[in-house]
Amino acid sequence: xxxxxxxxxxxxxxxxxxxxxxxxxxxxxxxxxxxxxxxxxxxxxxxxxxxxxxxxxxxxxxxxxxxxxxxxxxxxxxxxxxxxxxxxxxxxxxxxxxx
Amino acid sequence: xxxxxxxxxxxxxxxxxxxxxxxxxxxxxxxxxxxxxxxxxxxxxxxxxxxxxxxxxxxxxxxxxxxxxxxxxxxxxxxxxxxxxx
Amino acid sequence: xxxxxxxxxxxxxxxxxxxxxxxxxxxxxxxxxxxxxxxxxxxxxxxxxxxxxxxxxxxxxxxxxxxxxxxxxxxxxxxxxxxxxxxxxxxxxxxxxxxxxxxxxxxxxxxxxxxxxxxxxxxxxxxxxxxxxxxxxxxxxxxxxxxxxxxxxxxxxxxxxx
Numbered sequence: 001x002x003x004x005x006x007x008x009x010x011x012x013x014x015x016x017x018x019x020x021x022x023x024x025x026x027x028x029x030x031x032x033x034x035x036x037x038x039x040x041x042x043x044x045x046x047x048x049x050x051x052x053x054x055x056x057x058x059x060x061x062x063x064x065x066x067x068x069x070x071x072x073x074x075x076x077x078x079x080x081x082x083x084x085x086x087x088x089x090x091x092x093x094x095x096x097x098x099x
Numbered sequence: 100x101x102x103x104x105x106x107x108x109x110x111x112x113x114x115x116x117x118x119x120x121x122x123x124x125x126x127x128x129x130x131x132x133x134x135x136x137x138x139x140x141x142x143x144x145x146x147x148x149x150x151x152x153x154x155x156x157x158x159x160x161x162x163x164x165x166x167x168x169x170x171x172x173x174x175x176x177x178x179x180x181x182x183x184x185x
Numbered sequence: 186x187x188x189x190x191x192x193x194x195x196x197x198x199x200x201x202x203x204x205x206x207x208x209x210x211x212x213x214x215x216x217x218x219x220x221x222x223x224x225x226x227x228x229x230x231x232x233x234x235x236x237x238x239x240x241x242x243x244x245x246x247x248x249x250x251x252x253x254x255x256x257x258x259x260x261x262x263x264x265x266x267x268x269x270x271x272x273x274x275x276x277x278x279x280x281x282x283x284x285x286x287x288x289x290x291x292x293x294x295x296x297x298x299x300x301x302x303x304x305x306x307x308x309x310x311x312x313x314x315x316x317x318x319x320x321x322x323x324x325x326x327x328x329x330x331x332x333x334x335x336x337x338x339x340x341x342x343x344x345x346x347x
Contacts, residue, residue, distance in 0.1 A: 015107075022267075023114040027121055029272070040299050054147055062208050063211060066209065069209070070147070073163070084174065087307065089129060090307055096276055098276065
């Protein structure tokens with residue numbers, strides 16, 4: 001294993017941990033708004049780290065570009081969807097959970 | 100390295116199975132949609148890992164399409180399904 | 186010295202679409218038979234649909250590391266709260282007065298806020314952004330002011346004008 005392989009391995013494992021945290025958040029958080037936090041942040045960082053790890057192994061610059069394009073699309077989707085769902089949830093009178 | 104890619108992809112699939120619980124529980128349709136959204140991101144990661152592990156570059160294009168479809172699905176859900184139900 | 190890119194210019198858009206095609210086809214030479222007409226068509230459609238706007242090069246260079254670092258922080262923050270045995274959250278709704286002009290800069294701000302630590306854009310009216318925050322004990326107005334400043338820099342805007 002080269003140094004680059006080791007860095008890739010670290011990034012991929014870190015990414016997987018964020019996915020796990022995102023899933024745990026989705027299961028444990030008490031309402032739709034807090035679950036949206038888990039979804040938009042943990043998963044995007046998880047995917048970002050996995051993509052960072054894979055770009056180190058990419059065979060060409062175009063592949064790096066494609067991986068970054070995928071990340072950007074997922075970020076855009078995640079943020080827009082979170083906003084849309086939060087707006088509609090409020091319109092429907094879903095009250096945020098409070099401690 | 101291939102073993103690591105496959106292992107991580109399998110781990111992600113496992114988190115997906117755990118996430119199914121939220122789909123079962125709900126309570127609202129939006130909660131289920133969120134879980135489905137999470138599965139989309141997980142699927143994109145798995146496909147990218149498999150593309151690398153199996154040396155199948157076309158799987159990256161599948162991941163790209165998944166990323167694009169995620170937006171369409173969610174918008175369709177918010178604008179149509181969620182307002183129609185109840 | 187070039188300090189900003191204007192996205193009204195046909196040349197800038199053509200180059201961006203050409204790069205996109207090159208990336209999507211993973212640099213396959215044969216694909217340009219289809220690629221050239223597609224790039225021309227995409228440029229034309231974008232000129233019709235997307236009004237021109239300017240980005241500052243300096244703003245882009247400052248925004249990228251800022252965004253990467255803070256989204257990582259956001260991920261760690263939400264992961265820690267989710268895994269915490271007693272679920273370390275005390276959510277609330279807060280309002281923030283936005284100075285950014287309507288349109289692309291505002292949309293960009295709304296999306297960025299949702300990806301950065303502890304905040305989620307919930308609704309936008311006239312000039313107020315309603316946010317859902319994971320922990321109300323944090324001082325959000327300071328963080329949000331920094332994000333707003335960075336977005337303004339990105340679009341080469343001066344916030345005191347608004």
